[in-house]
Amino acid sequence: MPTPFGKKLRDLRSRAGLSQDRLTERSGVSVRMISRYENIELLPKRETAERLAKALDLAPDEQADLLAAAGYRPDPPPGTAREHAPPRAEPLFQSRLVEAADKLAAAVRVHWKREVEHRQVLDPDPLAVRWQAETGLSDHWEVVLGSKSLGAQDVPDLSGKLEQIADVYRRVPSGRLVLLGKAGSGKTVLALRLVTDLLETRRSGEPVPVIFSLGSWDPAVDLRAWLAAQLLRDHPGLGQVLPDGSTLAAALVENDCILPVMDGFDEIAGGLVRDPLEKLNRTARMPLVLTSRAAEYREAVAESDVLTAAACIELTDLTVDDLADYLPLTTVRTSGDGAPLWQPVLDELRREERTAAGETLAAVFTTPLMVALARTIYSDAPTHNPAELLDEERFPAPAAVEAHLLGNLVPTVYRFRTEQRRFEPERAERWLGYLAHHLNRLGEHDLAWWRLGTSMRRPARVLAMSLALSLAFALVDSVLLGLLLGFDPIQFTAGVVVDLAAGAAIGIAHGLLAKYRGAAFEPSGIQIRLRGKRSAPRRSLARRFGIGFAAGVLLGLAYGVTREVARGLILGLDPRTVLSLVLVNSVLLALVFGFGAGTTYALMSIWERPLDLASVQSPAGLIRSSRRTVVVQALLFAPALALVVPGTVWALVELLQLLPPRFGEWHWSPAEGMVLGLYAAGFGSLGYVLGLSAWGQWAVFGRFWLPLTGRLPWAVPEFLDDAYRLGVLRRSGVVYQFRHARLQDHLAASYRSAGQR
Template identity: 30%
Template sequence: MDRMNEGPVDPAGVTAALVGIEVYADGAEYSELPGPARDALRFAEWLRACGVPAENITLLLSPTPDFAEEAVTRAAALGIPVTPASADLVRKTFIELDRTRELLFTYWGGHGVIAPSTMSRHLLLAESIERDPQSMLFDDLRRHLLCEDEEHLGLTRQIFIVDTCGWYLKRREREPVPRRFPQGDLSDKEIDQYFLFASRDGQGAINDAGLGTTEFARQVLGYLHSDLRVLPPDVEELTRRVDRYFSDPARATDVTQTPVSIRHRSYAGSERDLGSARLRERRVLPVAPAHLHDALGRLHQRSTRHVGRFALSKSGIGAHAGLHAINVGYETLDVSAGVPKRAVYATVRHFYDAIPNGRLVVRGAAGSGKTVLAVHLATELLESRAKDEPVPVLLTLVNWRTPPPESRPDGSQAGYDRLVRHFEGWLADQLLKQKLCDDAETARALVDGRWILPVLDGLDEVRIPQEANADGPFGYLVAAIDRYLTAGSGRPAPVVVTVRSTGDDDTRPGPSSACVVEMQRLSVPEIVGALTDGVPGYPTDGHWEDLRADLRLGEASTAARRLDSPWKLVLAVKAVTGPDPQIPVTELVHALVRTGDGADEALHERLLAAFVPAACTDAVVAEPRPPDAPTAVRWLAELARHLGRHASEDLTLSRMWVIAGERRVRAVQAVAHVGIVLFFCVACLLAAVGGPGHALTTAGHLTDGTADLSGATGRRLWAAAAFTAVVTAAAAATGIAHRTWVPVVNRRTRGLRERFEGPKRSRLLLSILSGLEIGGAIGSAFGLGTYLLFGPVAGLVVGGVIGVVLGYGMEAKVGLDRTLSGNFSPAYYWKWDGLGLLAGAATGTLVFWLVDYPPWSGTAFGGAVGFFAAFAIGLISWLRYVIAMTMMKRRDLLPWKVAAFLDWGHRAGVLRVHGVSWQFRHAELQHWLAAQERPPRSRRPSSGRWLRLLERVVPKVE
């Protein structure tokens, strides 16, 4: 039941608390605010005109000196004494409210802030100073007025007019200290609370010091005076009246203010945000169907880890925390999505919740914080996701595949349907590649049902062929996203896209139904705060005086323009901090304030060149470390060029071998395969002629021509020759093949010795099984070959020693991982090894019976060969990686332990993690590195002789 509309209240049953604070104890931090005390008096005059007794009205004022005397005179004319708006008296007023009355009317005018840590609105008290900001916590007051009062039912209707700003505290500001109210059990009585705030979260309220009032108070009082006799006023009509005024496009100014009304009915917490008429309420959607519950739960968990790894690394600021915490502002560019133009919200989650259907495009200059904002939004959405909401999934658009000709739109609806299916297929494929889903069917069901919220990073990085550009600046991708948003199961399809600014405000950089926001430049105070936090001694060191003086010029500052984004600040701070600064302070300061043609470009080039060397000397970064800065730059430049050649942003271990040259590596691997196989096949040929264990005698007979090759021996020799031909051809084919026929990647390699999740006992069991598989396969192969050559004793000794040493060494020490992803699963490989053993045993039994060998020996021989063959197929990608890394190490292109180097880059802030891959954290740094000239190739004559011999069989392929 809505008690606010039950009917009029006897004016004698009204109690009012009117607070107007214009002067604060700290005049520098909280400046005088002419208007609130004057407006409080105007509300008192309206209440008296409505017949409310003077003794029912408490007037708490902290007026400016020029208004103090007038305030007392005007209040006396109303019969109301002026009470100082001190913290104690304000608190006492609300605690001692007369609960026998029915209606509470409250007005509060003054300064207000929102603490981002709790998202709570604080009303600043007159005693507030910078080092001790005193406040009234609004939610604390509201809840106090909902608590039980055993003696009285009263104050069942409560109206709050809150005329304060809703600015968020800046990063370096202290959070207010609230004066708390006593709390008890919430009343089970029907209590109707109505709040009308002057501004939304993150916005200011327009105060006119000259007229001594605010825009908000003028509109509220204007409505109240239009019907003097109504108590309580029609709050629904009041909301509409105020909303119409502030949402009217005709009055658009540079300052946006969006009043907010909230209703709380009873302690059960019923609440609705009326807000601006332009902001439609988000629909409550049904929960996912039962068959998708588990899949959504797994997707939520994996996406949380995926987003966390993407964001988790240093920002490149050395030992000084702070720069990564800069809360870069943004503002809306259009009203087409229902959000007022130039609306400002400091927390992206609150802003996103106000966007119809959750479609957002974030644009800005390079390094302005677009990706950070998107990742922060995804993190907050994951932390508070309800069952009826889609799961945010972070994807990079550089991996977008241009649709084939048959999937490109031809102007018909069927053509656009094909384009949507292509985009949906790409999304499902990304869910699988990032191991966010276990199977293609589940991934497709989540995409089709719009149960994912794609957070698509880097629309400007998409590489689209020229012939695909006919549909706009971003080709078919933008058209695909647009159609994806309107097609599907009927659920709203949310999306978040980041894109670099084009410099043309009229160009929509994304879906037409999305709200577009622009990242803002850092203000001078934010730059000064970041330098103070990030550079020891900045406020007092004389070397920084020229920069401090330049920044004091405000918007006219040359340095402020050169440090107006988080990336620029990171570059500058990184260059002069740490144990070995790359640029002297005096040189940086001179470059920041110097004017002239080319000064900006020269400074930026100098800072980019200093970034990686500074990361190499960062004392915070743990081992492993690159040997020196020039080497780290050279290795990173090679990786950047590799990405440029392959139109990708992902550095994935399973594909990194192509840097050494695809044909060269495959040819070397084929030669290595054939060499190993021929050794074993020679043993088979000798054993076929002279029997196992007589290799030296048989070789002598073959040399002098006395060997008997007739009858059963001849058949055995032909069988061994056929076996040699087949196995040698298979070895060459698997070595030279483009694909490796094994799972590519399940997750990123990190800590190969800690590959298994779960309890320690479970990990130990898996490690033992892995060691048995590795040792058993390699030991049986070498043992069998030695047995064929030198007999059973030598075979047992060699097979046992090699099996134990390699089984333990490759598993516990090297961490053999045949898919180079940290996902070695003994169960998976034991399955294929078992199938290989059975197939080999069956084949061996039959062949040995045909050539007059005991069938059981064929079973043992074939089983051992099949077991090792299945194991070796899984080893192909690992061996290819080792060959490539060895070749690149010899040519000084990359380190042999490249995974360790990539992990160093992640911790140093140069790289970030995206699913199973690494990516450059800053696109500009990546492009700068790729543009560096490759140094002359260095040769090391004493190393890799066997590899150089193998490389000669293939022409050079760079």
């Protein structure tokens, strides 16, 4: 049922002759939100209601009526003291959003504070990151500042340095800022500093700055929907379902409670430039920060337009003075003649007439990335001397120096930055190369544990999953047969055949779901509790039943066909009899298993609750949470299937007995029903855990298949955490990323050049 606001909005829009799309163009409010306001019990925030009223070109009294329908009082007349105006009424859901935003801000603040410490941004002092305004790529200042009459004195000075970025951002009234720079120039560090500074001074109710890696955004996907999905990935607690069926994450995004800091416009998959910028310009009212390499952004602007209402700044190169202020503080070591370690390099860079090696090194040391790599390789390693970088024969061009620095990072940190060497440098480099190759094949920079194995070709994935499931089923089958019948070679052989078929069935189901739902099964972001408000909306029950039914049908067919064929061979039945048994019993078992699995999977949502907002703060935390959830689900799934499947068979046999005798006789054995229920419980729950869940996919590929084939170590979580601790990887929410995209590309290229796949 729509609210009075929704009804009034629909009537006023119809009177104005505007479609929802046209109203979206005028107001900047998405079509989806307009549709929700007009059709369900959902109220807008005040700013959104005012934008809609302005877009409808309403008279003052009509604007006041529309705001009142949304629960707001109009602003006091000009000249009236605001403190004497009546307080604004605020819808209940608005206070709920404020509370959620404040909790999110606290979680984000803790995470990025730790990342600043881990990335040594302030150790010993931050590198000098400076920028200047790029007026040629900014929108008109009248649009940015929201004023049509501007003088030269009204245009703000946007130049600055690292510690001033929050102040510079606040000088942009539109809240839309583009940060440009070449590769490794410090854009991500600048975005990180902006977020941490804004969080330190944020007041309750203000938007929460959140960093999003834009490289994984497909412009075909609605930007707000993608932002909400990214929030849910990193903060599963925002999956709480609201009365209108949307999640708390979606509500925060739709109501501008999030300030998106979108890092890596140049990394959008497919190398697209025009379409993403056009999509961003459709959100002209949304404050945002965008980082990009300068060349790619200029290309996008040339093909489309500047980012609407956005100011633009571009990072400048480091100077020799910046290097002299930073590098000597990174170590107390000296060179062979007793001079400070970096003195020969700095002396060469300061020369008015540099050698060819000096010019090469000066060109390389213009970006914080290369300086940081050099610091790690030379200042932090007790036996390395940076004077070797002045060798003209080894390093005839900047590309040679950069390749040397990128190639020596991993060997250096694994040899010198760890007291107890857990992973040999050569093996670690090969494993990291596979991870980089995996990400490049996916076209991503986010290293998510649940996506390991998804860059494999689908037939290979199905085969690996089928083999893993068959082994697991064989183990369960051996236990069940041993307990029920004792060891019988014939029964054991027949059981192995059934196990292989059942494993193949769930493996195929895994492949089909991966094809139609995406390459990976996403972590659910839920926990199992017997109390509390239910998480899943009612309309999701049908979808869940369909998923469970499809998997159950495949399992039932595989079990029925192989069981009847094996029984026919053991008993020496003629082929016609075997065929008739296969046709009848396999179909019946498929329906029974499908109904049982679908019903059980749908009913499990009764106990599903969203995770607490602060319960998952790292990739390892999400692994533990997902494992705990899927194990509890299996413990609920198994006994439910053990009861539902035999009960369904009994009900079906009772119905079939009502048919005329010419359709045959139908019998029901409680003992056979118990065996069937146990098989369904064991195979169904295990098939769901390993074949149809994010944690199961991780267990099969990340913990079994990839280590077995030598592409990763057996201790994958420990390896990833070690690479993070050593500074090769960084963390963004619940995913890892390589320290820089250039390092990822370098490791992937080295892996491929070694003939690895």
